[in-house]
Amino acid sequence: MQSSPAAVSPGIEAFIRELPKVELHVHLEGSMQPATLLDLAAKHRVTSVPDSLEGVRDWYEFRDFPHFIEVYLTSLETLCDEEDFARLTADVAARLAAQNVRYAELHVSLYAHLMRGIPAGVVFEGIEHARREAEREHGIRMRWVPDFPGDYGVETGEQTLDAVLKDGPASVIGFGVGSVEVSRAPFADLFARARAAGLHSLPHAGENGGPERIREALDLLGAERIGHGIDCMRDPALVDRLRETGVPLDVCPTSNLCTGAIERIERHPLPRMLRAGLTVSLNSDDPPMFGTDLLNEYRVAHRLGLGAAELTDLARNGVVASYLDGSVERALLAEIDEVLERWSGQ
Ligand code: ADE
Ligand code: ZN
Numbered sequence: 001m002q003s004s005p006a007a008v009s010p011g012i013e014a015f016i017r018e019l020p021k022v023e024l025h026v027h028l029e030g031s032m033q034p035a036t037l038l039d040l041a042a043k044h045r046v047t048s049v050p051d052s053l054e055g056v057r058d059w060y061e062f063r064d065f066p067h068f069i070e071v072y073l074t075s076l077e078t079l080c081d082e083e084d085f086a087r088l089t090a091d092v093a094a095r096l097a098a099q100n101v102r103y104a105e106l107h108v109s110l111y112a113h114l115m116r117g118i119p120a121g122v123v124f125e126g127i128e129h130a131r132r133e134a135e136r137e138h139g140i141r142m143r144w145v146p147d148f149p150g151d152y153g154v155e156t157g158e159q160t161l162d163a164v165l166k167d168g169p170a171s172v173i174g175f176g177v178g179s180v181e182v183s184r185a186p187f188a189d190l191f192a193r194a195r196a197a198g199l200h201s202l203p204h205a206g207e208n209g210g211p212e213r214i215r216e217a218l219d220l221l222g223a224e225r226i227g228h229g230i231d232c233m234r235d236p237a238l239v240d241r242l243r244e245t246g247v248p249l250d251v252c253p254t255s256n257l258c259t260g261a262i263e264r265i266e267r268h269p270l271p272r273m274l275r276a277g278l279t280v281s282l283n284s285d286d287p288p289m290f291g292t293d294l295l296n297e298y299r300v301a302h303r304l305g306l307g308a309a310e311l312t313d314l315a316r317n318g319v320v321a322s323y324l325d326g327s328v329e330r331a332l333l334a335e336i337d338e339v340l341e342r343w344s345g346q
Helices: 010-018 034-044 053-059 065-078 082-098 110-114 120-138 154-167 185-196 211-221 230-234 236-245 253-258 270-275 294-303 308-321 326-344
Strands: 021-027 101-108 141-149 174-178 226-228 249-251 280-282
Touching: 010 294, 010 308, 010 326, 021 082, 021 280, 021 294, 021 308, 034 053, 034 065, 034 082, 065 110, 082 101, 082 120, 082 141, 101 174, 101 326, 110 120, 110 141, 110 154, 120 141, 120 154, 141 154, 154 174, 154 185, 174 185, 185 211, 211 226, 211 230, 211 236, 226 230, 230 236, 230 249, 230 270, 249 270, 253 294, 270 280, 270 308, 280 294, 280 308, 294 308, 308 326
Parallel strands: 021 101, 101 141, 141 174, 226 249, 249 280
Antiparallel strands: none
16 A cells, blocks of 8 residues: 655644754665666666556555565666666665664665675665765765565575675675564574674564564674564563663654555554653665655644644654764754754744
8 A cells, every 4th residue: 555645733833844854764775766767777678667657556556565675676776887877876765864863874785785796886886976075065975775585585685695795885884684474583694794894783573473583683683773563563572672772763753554464554552662761763664665754754643633842752763763973962962852842842
């Protein structure tokens, strides 16, 4: 199901736009606009994707989570050369900056490119070129989290990490695992190697695979943040542990609706997670595939019952859970607080 933009009052809309934001859970490739997908498909004569905007809209109606992953991986076939990766990155950066996103940590589906014979160097050259340009042009900072599909097995993770350690730039700050959620246990040694190389452990866990996946991510992968993690709400002892340890969760409400992880947006656990004292940030995951963006996720959060102060908490949590430098982090937190103060005084 594609989501439609949520409506909020003009006052809250202005507040959400003014709030300086970070995105900690957004997939670079899953941020490709339909028009870019069509252009790249035409450029490379890729016939596995639709050839019209209406066709893409229908294609983004996902039956279930595995179907979403199938569509996601197929859409990646349009990314073939350095210029494609640079174009995608430039577009994504401009759209984030236009939402007043100051900093983003973007997952890059590196293995999906390696398996199609595209060298890691091609991917990194393209995205790095555009990342540096975007920082100059829009002032937005971006960092990378290469990942691999867990359901393809640990060898794919090994190949992905090898490529990152050989060709990855300094702007790679983490390592992740995504796709259809399988046990995280087989990836313990792999993530130990990534952490020893200075990469942060940033796995998806508990998006739809149950609380046990989150425990594995914490105990076996040394997870420093949990991608999604909404399934923790099925396990009170795990909620206590996450609150006590302060491990942040990157929550993506519209994604959860569109992939079938939840049945109705009204039932999304975000408000309960926040009120349980969890360090929750708000994120868009694969925005055009779900008909959303980060501004819209804040609107959705407001419609779930969160007022300006709680939306500010979400924005602050994102900054605190990010890998921004300390001085930039402090300045951003002060700016966020100023926006709330101004808004509360109106
Ligand atoms: N890859 C792209 N989006 C994803 C998601 N929401 N969960 C797991 N893997 C993904
Ligand atoms: Zn994700």
